[in-house]
Amino acid sequence: MSKSIFYHAGCPVCISAEHDIVNLIGEDNVKIVHLxxxxxxxxxxxxxxxxxxxxxxxxxxxxxxINFGASMADVKG
Amino acid sequence: MSKSIFYHAGCPVCISAEHDIVNLIGEDNVKIVHLxxxxxxxxxxxxxxxxxxxxxxxxxxxxxxINFGASMADVKG
Structure with missing residues (x-):
């Protein structure tokens, strides 16, 4: 199986979700990208x-x- | 590890997400609840x-x- 990619932007919700995702699917199966x-x-x-x-x-x-996160417009802004 | 619980309400977005989640974490690790x-x-x-x-x-x-799903109010309505 090729890796999933977890996109986040460093917000607290993102970090919490990152930990959950890594725990659920294993860190070998997901690439983390901090936008x-x-x-x-x-x-x-x-x-x-x-x-x-x-x-x-x-x-x-x-x-x-995942969650009610930041919009892409916020990440760019 | 105790099971995660995936809550959904049968909408197309829910079913698609359910398949993704089951693929990612394995059906033995998640209980599916159709609200x-x-x-x-x-x-x-x-x-x-x-x-x-x-x-x-x-x-x-x-x-x-997950996703821009239905609100709990919609599920109850």
């Missing part, structure tokens, strides 16, 4: 369908938006 | 902190709200 620190990944995230963070892009291309 | 069919569970879900569905209640008590 605040690696802004070059924002475009890729948007193309993949990420509308808010935190979000989990599964290996089959689905996006699970 | 539309098992309305007695709505109160438990709310007490656990579920504000919208689909949502994943992790074994450590955190609630991951």
């Amino acid at each position: 605040g620190e690696d802004r070059s990944q924002i475009k890729n995230a948007e193309i993949a369908g990420v509308q808010s963070v935190p979000a989990l892009l599964t290996s089959n291309g689905n996006v699970l938006h | 539309g069919e098992d309305r007695s569970q709505i109160k438990n879900a709310e007490i656990a902190g579920v504000q919208s569905v689909p949502a994943l209640l992790t074994s450590n008590g955190n609630v991951l709200h």
Whole structure:
């Protein structure tokens, strides 16, 4: 199985969700991308369908938006 | 590890998310609760902190709200 990608932006909700996701699916199965620190990944995230963070892009291309997170506009702003 | 609980209400977004979650964490590690069919569970879900569905209640008590789902008010309505 290829890795899922967990997109976040460093907010407390994101960090909490990151820990939960890593615990649930295992850190070997998920790549963590911090969009605040690696802004070059924002475009890729948007193309993949990420509308808010935190979000989990599964290996089959689905996006699970988690919690009532920050909008992509907030991440860019 | 005790099981996580995936709450949903049968909407297309819920079913898609359910498949993703089961694929990610394994069906042995998650209990699926359909709040539309098992309305007695709505109160438990709310007490656990579920504000919208689909949502994943992790074994450590955190609630991951997934996608832009239906509000609990909609599930009750």
